[in-house]
Amino acid sequence: MQEITIIFDLDGTIVDTAPDLHGALNHSLRRAGRDIIDLEHVRHMVGRGARVLLERGLEATGGLPESERFEELVEDFFTYYQEHLSDQSRPFEGVVEALETFRDAGAVMGVCTNKPMRFAKDLLIDLNLAQYFKATTGGDSFKVRKPDAGHIIGTLEAMGHNGGRAYMIGDSISDIDAAHNAGIPCIAVSYGYTETPVHKLGPDYIIDHFNELVPLIRQIG
Ligand SMILES: O=C(O)COP(=O)(O)O
Numbered sequence: 001m002q003e004i005t006i007i008f009d010l011d012g013t014i015v016d017t018a019p020d021l022h023g024a025l026n027h028s029l030r031r032a033g034r035d036i037i038d039l040e041h042v043r044h045m046v047g048r049g050a051r052v053l054l055e056r057g058l059e060a061t062g063g064l065p066e067s068e069r070f071e072e073l074v075e076d077f078f079t080y081y082q083e084h085l086s087d088q089s090r091p092f093e094g095v096v097e098a099l100e101t102f103r104d105a106g107a108v109m110g111v112c113t114n115k116p117m118r119f120a121k122d123l124l125i126d127l128n129l130a131q132y133f134k135a136t137t138g139g140d141s142f143k144v145r146k147p148d149a150g151h152i153i154g155t156l157e158a159m160g161h162n163g164g165r166a167y168m169i170g171d172s173i174s175d176i177d178a179a180h181n182a183g184i185p186c187i188a189v190s191y192g193y194t195e196t197p198v199h200k201l202g203p204d205y206i207i208d209h210f211n212e213l214v215p216l217i218r219q220i221g
């Protein structure tokens with residue numbers, strides 16, 4: 001494998017975070033006197049960060065409250081989620097093996113997520129994944145975030161990218177658009193949290209299981 005740089009999305013791509021996001025969202029919806037939402041519905045709401053997730057949850061259960069109340073709920077949601085980041089969230093099958101293989105092959109790896117940085121950092125530590133990544137950037141690391149090219153470019157810079165081959169691996173339109181906006185190819189996973197199937201979102205390659213990633217990258221270089 002030639003020297004390669006790989007940027008991974010987090011939620012829905014390398015870690016199945018939906019169960020804990022679901023738990024935190026329902027905690028906040030109960031606080032707001034709303035109905036709770038089922039897991040399948042919540043899976044499709046993930047992708048634009050925790051704040052947008054809460055916004056979407058409230059919109060789906062009666063609408064957004066006035067802004068002061070909304071900010072209180074955001075704070076409460078963040079506090080609860082911080083304490084339950086890795087209760088049930090686990091790496092998808094094949095992820096650890098692939099990261100080991102890439103590391104042994106000398107690939108430089110990073111994480112580019114729209115999740116707030118403090119959650120991303122703690123979650124990767126909890127799951128023993130932080131060791132694989134040269135840099136992690138969150139939805140609040142820069143002035144912009146995915147799908148803006150600046151989030152990918154900032155992540156590449158933080159990884160010390162030298163201009164060689166780079167790939168983005170993601171599950172949503174934000175990942176695919178961000179990669180393309182930054183001029184790098186995107187490999188989409190088909191099992192993630194997007195409502196629209198990824199084949200309709202224009203990725204360069206699609207994998208259905210993480211164990212397809214190493215052979216694919218070996219093949220395309
Ligand atoms: O938490 C989110 O909404 C998005 O996170 P992701 O960018 O890692 O998919």
Ligand SMILES: [Mg+2]
Nearest residue numbers: 009011012171
């Ligand atoms: Mg994602």
